[in-house]
Amino acid sequence: MPQSREEKLAKKREYNKTYIKKKKYGNRTSKQRAKDNWTQRGVDMTNFDEVYDLYINTHKCDLCDKIFENSYERVLEHNHTTGEVRNIVCRKCNTHKEDVSIRSDNKTGYKYIMKVKGKYKQGFYYRFEIKRDGKTFTKTRQTLEEIIVIRDKYLENNKDLYK
Numbered sequence: 001m002p003q004s005r006e007e008k009l010a011k012k013r014e015y016n017k018t019y020i021k022k023k024k025y026g027n028r029t030s031k032q033r034a035k036d037n038w039t040q041r042g043v044d045m046t047n048f049d050e051v052y053d054l055y056i057n058t059h060k061c062d063l064c065d066k067i068f069e070n071s072y073e074r075v076l077e078h079n080h081t082t083g084e085v086r087n088i089v090c091r092k093c094n095t096h097k098e099d100v101s102i103r104s105d106n107k108t109g110y111k112y113i114m115k116v117k118g119k120y121k122q123g124f125y126y127r128f129e130i131k132r133d134g135k136t137f138t139k140t141r142q143t144l145e146e147i148i149v150i151r152d153k154y155l156e157n158n159k160d161l162y163k
């Protein structure tokens with residue numbers, strides 16, 4: 001059966017897509033590519049399998065709750081000094097987090113809560129940070145009151161983990 005012009009074009013587009021992908025990534029799986037990429041960026045790979053599992057099953061940003069529209073938007077965020085995995089975030093939050101610094105006067109008197117400052121939010125804000133399964137779970141809010149509510153809810157929902 002003769003193909004229409006549209007069918008031929010669609011076929012060619014599909015071929016090009018596959019060809020470009022193959023040329024760029026070879027036959028490596030997305031898991032292998034993630035491993036190479038993270039290793040190169042200095043991420044601690046001790047719990048790679050668990051982290052990868054968590055990574056591909058995370059569908060929204062840990063910090064701003066934005067739903068990832070595609071895998072490009074999902075970024076594994078890590079501590080650049082220790083390599084420790086912190087969050088799975090959107091590109092925007094990952095970029096902004098580069099500017100975050102923890103002040104020496106970060107003690108808030110509340111367990112797991114610290115005061116931080118970052119360029120993208122005016123002044124200071126508050127961060128709840130807690131370790132779980134080799135990963136650090138964090139949330140940030142502008143006021144101490146808001147972050148205390150989040151912390152208490154988290155601890156309540158994970159009572160068995162933090163005694």
Ligand SMILES: [Zn+2]
Nearest residue numbers: 061064090093
């Ligand atoms: Zn985000």
